[in-house]
Amino acid sequence: MAYTVSRRALLKGTLLGAGALAVPAALAAACGSSDKSGGGGTVNKSVTFGSNYSDDVPKKAFADTLAAFDQSKGFTTKINTVDHNSFQENITRYLQGNPDDAFNWFAGFRMRFFAAQGLATPIDDVWDSIGANYSDAFKIASTGDDGKKYFVPFYNYPWALFYRKSLWQAKGYQVPKTIDELRTLGATMKADGLSPIGFADKDGWPAMGTFDQLNMRMNGYDFHIQLMAYKHSWTDPKVKAVFDLWKGLMPLHQAGANGRTWQEAAQDLGAKKSGMYLLGSFVSQQFKGADLDDLDFFAFPEVDSTIGTGAVEAPIDGFMVSKKAKNPDGAKEVLKYLATAQAQNTYLKTDPGDVAANTQADASGYNALQKKAAAFIGGAKQISQFLDRDANPTFASTVMIPALQKFINDSSDIDGLLKSIDSQAKSIYTT
Amino acid sequence: MTSSPLTAAAPATSTSPVGGRRRRRLRRFTRRDVGVLAVLLGIPVALDLALIWATTIASIGLSFTSYNGVTAIKWVGWRNYDQIFTIYEPFWRAVRNNLLWLVTLGLIATPLGLFLAYLLDKNIRLTRVYQSVFYMPVVLSLAVVGFIAQLVYSRDHGALNVLLGRADHPTDWLGDPNINIWAVLAAAIWRHTGYVMVLYLAGLKAVDPALKEAAVIDGANERQVFFQVIFPTLRPINIIVLVITVIEALRAFDIVYAINSGRNGLELLSVLVTQNIVGEASRIGFGSAIAVILLTTSTGFVIAYLTQIVREDRS
Numbered sequence: 002m003a004y005t006v007s008r009r010a011l012l013k014g015t016l017l018g019a020g021a022l023a024v025p026a027a028l029a030a031a032c033g034s035s036d037k038s039g040g041g042g043t044v045n046k047s048v049t050f051g052s053n054y055s056d057d058v059p060k061k062a063f064a065d066t067l068a069a070f071d072q073s074k075g076f077t078t079k080i081n082t083v084d085h086n087s088f089q090e091n092i093t094r095y096l097q098g099n100p101d102d103a104f105n106w107f108a109g110f111r112m113r114f115f116a117a118q119g120l121a122t123p124i125d126d127v128w129d130s131i132g133a134n135y136s137d138a139f140k141i142a143s144t145g146d147d148g149k150k151y152f153v154p155f156y157n158y159p160w161a162l163f164y165r166k167s168l169w170q171a172k173g174y175q176v177p178k179t180i181d182e183l184r185t186l187g188a189t190m191k192a193d194g195l196s197p198i199g200f201a202d203k204d205g206w207p208a209m210g211t212f213d214q215l216n217m218r219m220n221g222y223d224f225h226i227q228l229m230a231y232k233h234s235w236t237d238p239k240v241k242a243v244f245d246l247w248k249g250l251m252p253l254h255q256a257g258a259n260g261r262t263w264q265e266a267a268q269d270l271g272a273k274k275s276g277m278y279l280l281g282s283f284v285s286q287q288f289k290g291a292d293l294d295d296l297d298f299f300a301f302p303e304v305d306s307t308i309g310t311g312a313v314e315a316p317i318d319g320f321m322v323s324k325k326a327k328n329p330d331g332a333k334e335v336l337k338y339l340a341t342a343q344a345q346n347t348y349l350k351t352d353p354g355d356v357a358a359n360t361q362a363d364a365s366g367y368n369a370l371q372k373k374a375a376a377f378i379g380g381a382k383q384i385s386q387f388l389d390r391d392a393n394p395t396f397a398s399t400v401m402i403p404a405l406q407k408f409i410n411d412s413s414d415i416d417g418l419l420k421s422i423d424s425q426a427k428s429i430y431t432t
Numbered sequence: 433m434t435s436s437p438l439t440a441a442a443p444a445t446s447t448s449p450v451g452g453r454r455r456r457r458l459r460r461f462t463r464r465d466v467g468v469l470a471v472l473l474g475i476p477v478a479l480d481l482a483l484i485w486a487t488t489i490a491s492i493g494l495s496f497t498s499y500n501g502v503t504a505i506k507w508v509g510w511r512n513y514d515q516i517f518t519i520y521e522p523f524w525r526a527v528r529n530n531l532l533w534l535v536t537l538g539l540i541a542t543p544l545g546l547f548l549a550y551l552l553d554k555n556i557r558l559t560r561v562y563q564s565v566f567y568m569p570v571v572l573s574l575a576v577v578g579f580i581a582q583l584v585y586s587r588d589h590g591a592l593n594v595l596l597g598r599a600d601h602p603t604d605w606l607g608d609p610n611i612n613i614w615a616v617l618a619a620a621i622w623r624h625t626g627y628v629m630v631l632y633l634a635g636l637k638a639v640d641p642a643l644k645e646a647a648v649i650d651g652a653n654e655r656q657v658f659f660q661v662i663f664p665t666l667r668p669i670n671i672i673v674l675v676i677t678v679i680e681a682l683r684a685f686d687i688v689y690a691i692n693s694g695r696n697g698l699e700l701l702s703v704l705v706t707q708n709i710v711g712e713a714s715r716i717g718f719g720s721a722i723a724v725i726l727l728t729t730s731t732g733f734v735i736a737y738l739t740q741i742v743r744e745d746r747s
């Protein structure tokens with residue numbers, strides 16, 4: 002006769018089984034959380050790091066840098082890498098929830114925004130020992146609204162028009178110095194069957210780079226920064242002029258930008274399908290070997306001769322210590338190390354697109370592109386951080402991204418677009 | 433066999449000795465059964481109340497504030513709703529897309545699923561192979577479907593443009609906001625059809641063949657047999673399919689989020705909520721207002737549907 006299980010026996014068994022599984026889990030959780038940092042004097046040598054260096058090249062470079070730190074100071078750092086865009090999108094929840102001790106972040110309004118909300122630990126004590134390494138521009142970029150320092154700069158990188166030297170030499174193109182020269186060059190490139198200016202805006206933020214360059218060239222750095230802080234209305238005729246200029250240049254840009262990622266556009270530049278590409282120098286991460294040597298850049302051409310090309314967009318990437326860090330002292334030690342020239346050189350050996358923030362960083366290890374970038378940033382009259390770092394992050398992500406994508410699809414109704422941007426900006430900035 | 437508590441308790445109808453009155457209280461469950469039921473029902477109900485209802489009410493409350501997740505909560509009344517309906521740019525596109533999703537799933541995917549189920553119910557050769565083929569997309573998560581959609585629809589590197597021979601003037605299936613919603617809906621239909629087909633196959637198996645034969649003998653052609661004999665018997669399945677379709681349409685999120693984070697023509701209300709709350713924006717009050725709008729829409733459908741059912745049952 003077959004053995005049958007009655008319903009009650011089954012229910013009883015399931016409950017006991019579930020209970021049996023739950024008990025060790027509860028015990029493990031209880032035991033795990035009691036692992037607090039050790040006694041008073043010594044610094045806990047285990048630090049967690051939240052990193053958004055998710056592309057291959059920076060990920061490896063950063064791992065190498067922290068490995069060198071671990072070896073020299075006997076720490077164990079654990080890097081939690083999150084996809085680049087996801088990290089930024091989840092930052093508010095991350096910092097309020099269970100953040101790592103230290104994390105990647107960016108200078109500008111974005112840094113001050115989170116510092117003002119009390120999500121970061123002030124690190125003036127770290128700056129007492131590293132202050133000599135940085136120029137004033139970096140010191141200002143690391144200060145929060147309350148005058149305390151919250152940020153340690155690691156590297157920065159300029160935005161410029163990148164091109165392949167071999168292609169330009171073969172076709173006899175010359176670097177344009179003014180916007181009219183750019184238009185003529187674009188027409189020639191189009192006739193040669195190239196897309197004159199590469200363009201990709203699937204992620205929403207790259208098109209902001211074009212806006213920043215055009216605005217700074219047409220209206221000057223001061224107007225641009227004031228606009229980012231919403232000191233000017235977006236319906237100002239000066240802003241309209243920028244969009245009108247962009248509309249005129251749109252035929253020179255690669256079509257179908259809203260369906261293309263910047264990595265794909267960079268590959269098109271490498272494949273000599275487009276003549277030039279406006280992006281940060283991290284575009285070089287998509288180039289390897291001989292192609293990397295072939296890469297060169299020039300500043301966005303001048304539009305107004307009274308303004309010139311002194312303003313450079315060079316966002317600064319760096320680190321902060323979270324307010325809820327379990328090991329803030331350990332995190333500060335890591336940051337002190339990362340501020341040294343040695344750490345920055347280790348990183349830049351593997352990620353050749355960026356330039357160290359430390360003034361004493363050894364420039365002899367730079368490749369040609371980095372040397373030019375360092376000189377380019379060093380010679381800048383003013384440095385901007387990029388639209389989504391200079392402006393309110395809510396505004397940048399919920400208003401500017403859809404607005405710029407709409408502009409790329411249909412640049413006919415600029416007045417309507419600017420009115421929409423302005424009314425949304427008002428609702429965000431004046432809360 | 434262990435004696436069931438029902439049989440054990442049945443004879444124990446209590447006759448109260450007090451005052452000679454016969455109180456007939458038929459106790460169907462022992463105290464232990466009540467305890468077990470209380471625990472097994474009580475825990476899910478408590479979780480449901482805490483995680484779903486309490487949070488829903490909290491969201492409705494937050495939608496009237498300008499909370500940003502960190503600083504103090506400030507009451508702003510209807511301002512969030514006012515801004516959403518008048519100046520928030522992606523909102524009406526999202527409403528349009530959600531409605532399109534509902535109409536497409538309801539008017540194209542569901543009838544197509546029914547049609548395929550009817551065909552495959554006829555016991556033709558290889559019917560099981562066809563069923564598996566049509567059901568396969570359902571097994572894929574929508575995020576994976578979104579990823580596949582990118583490989584197929586990509587402007588410069590996608591399979592579809594190559595197959596159509598349009599390498600020189602490629603169609604921007606995902607980047608052009610006029611056509612990308614249709615490209616995505618094609619993928620959603622592909623998935624929803626299989627799902628509905630399996631439900632209807634189960635329903636069709638329960639149809640009494642004698643009914644069909646009787647109708648054929650009476651001289652009905654195939655169309656009349658289907659619409660007047662078979663379709664009415666599928667009423668319980670129709671109800672399930674309708675509910676599932678509406679849920680899927682209002683719930684749509686993964687596929688557009690996987691393609692381009694729900695922008696540029698692929699906006700949906702669920703994505704707008706995420707962009708405002710989970711993104712760098714942290715406009716929790718504003719995002720909650722969008723969520724309440726979505727909640728009201730869903731509840732509206734549910735109430736309309738239930739009123740219809742109750743009215744039909746009464747008549």
